[in-house]
Amino acid sequence: MPIELESGAFEFARHDTVGVERQDKKGGWRRIGQLDLQSSRSDLAVIDASETNVAHQAHLVDAGQRLRFWSHLERQSLKRRTDAVDRILAGNxxxxxxxxxxxxxxxxVPQNVSHRPAEGSLGIYGLNPDQEAxxxxxxxxxxxxxxxGPPGTGKTRFIAALxxxxxxxxxxxxxxxxxxxHEAVNTxxxxxxxxxxxxxxQPSLLRxxxxxxxxxxxxxxxxxxxVEQGFKDRFRASFRDRLAEIASALGLPDSAADEIAAIETTIRPLAESLAELTQQEDVDQQRLNSLLDTLRRHLERLDAATLLDxxxxxxxxxxxxxxxxxPPLAGTLSAAFHARSAASRASSLERARSSPEPAWVWGAPRWD
Known part of the structure; x- marks a missing residue:
């Protein structure tokens, strides 16, 4: 429906959830749906009313009726700020x-900390004498x-210097x-x-x-x-190396580490995509077949293709x-753990035999 803004800006984050309310004749507000952010613009509102009890009405909004939009992110932000102010007012x-x-x-009265900038240390900031004082x-x-200070007197430079x-x-x-x-923060x-x-x-900075x-x-x-995505990418890139170190410490062969990495980085994401796709009412058969073909190829490398039967x-x-x-991977892991367990028991027995102290077995002292 076409709209005309009375106040505010029709700007929402792509990942936001925006509710739509309409005003009745008594001045009250009632939620009528959710704004379709992909299809809406500042002069056109596309409203999804499928999850409300007004979806069956012939006219969702009458001509001239007032609407208001509320952002989930803005409400969460307001709540955090309100909670912060309440903590300050409570002395917490x-x-x-x-x-x-x-x-x-x-x-x-101000608390003096007896700190004075060294002579000439503020020169790199380009401050005038009044600003330095x-x-x-x-x-x-x-x-x-x-x-x-009024505009243009160097407050931004001063803030950066401080x-x-x-x-x-x-x-x-x-x-x-x-x-x-945001512009002031950017500057x-x-x-x-x-x-x-x-x-x-290179500073450690988060915007x-x-x-x-x-x-x-x-x-x-x-x-x-x-920045968060960069950390995730580096974590994924080093996943195989970190897994190999763990496998070595556990006495597992390199092949087991490779197979575990394949399961976590390839099989699991494909299975999650298939689970999401098959739950849809109108399944994209072409995409489903493509995912199944890709999954089958990876399972064949792990000798586990029969799981798709x-x-x-x-x-x-x-x-x-x-x-x-x-069986392929489970057998490898089981054999490796049994071998490590046997080696550990042999090592413990050897230490016990070479020690003058009693070795505690099944809760009772026993000397060999």
Whole structure:
């Protein structure tokens, strides 16, 4: 249905869930469905009402009726912020006396930490004399510093200098840059990044933001989803090597490590895709056949292709476990564990015979 925005911006993250409510004649709001983010735009709302009891109505929304959209991510964000404010008001924040700093009745005074920047140490920041004086006062006093200035007076440069100085001089292990706008955070974080790079240092930086479009290009490599994916990729890349080390420690042959890696990195993902696909009402037969062919080829390499003989009744969620328990791999693992167990018992017996102390067997002292 066509829409006309009265207020706000029609901007939602791709992975968000957006509910739609309509206003009745009495001014109350009632949920009527979920916004289809792929098909909707700022002048057109596509609403999925299949999971509500209004789906059977001939007219979901009347002409001129008001709608409002609520974002699940925004509500979660609001809840976290509300909880944080409640903790501060209850005196349970990281700085328990923070409220007293802003209460004139508390008579709070700054706590001087006797820190003064060394002569010439602020030169790399390009601050003017007034800014350097303000900088010295802020780093020397706790717990709050206030910097005020009209636009264009170098506040962003000052913020970047303060963050860089605090980290490089050991005044802080972590620095949080926050603002009411993403653009302000981007500008300040880029300035911090430039200072570190000018010094030949690659900072440990995370840019937190709901959507990549809110993050400037120089900072996208530090966007939390991208950093998280990088860790996952490196973990997967080293999976085989780490598994080989574990197998060696357990006395397993290299072939067993290869087979376990194949089950976890290939068989299990294929089985999960098949489980999801076969639960759909309208199964894509071409994709199903393609997945089955790929799975069959991998199972043949593990001498476990017979597990697909009953593919029509197969419980795909348990396939990877069934492969691990199939005779080829299960026999290898069993033989290796029995061999290691026998070696361990022989080693224990040898130590017991060469020791003057009693060897405790079945709970009773016994000397050989």
């Amino acid at each position: 924040g990281r700085s328990r006396d923070l409220l007293g700093v802003f209460d004139p009745r508390a008579g709070a 303000a900088f010295a006062r802020i780093v020397a006093n706790r717990p709050v510093g206030l910097l005020q 963050a860089h100085y605090a980290l490089t001089k050991g005044l802080a292990r972590n620095v949080l840059l926050a603002s009411q706008s 300040a974080a880029e300035a911090v990044l430039t200072l570190f790079r000018n010094g030949g240092v 937190i933001g709901r959507d990549e479009e809110q993050v400037s290009l120089p900072l996208r490599a530090y966007h939390t989803p991208k 009953d593919e029509e009744t197969r419980e795909w969620s348990s396939l990877s476990d069934d492969v691990a328990q199939a």
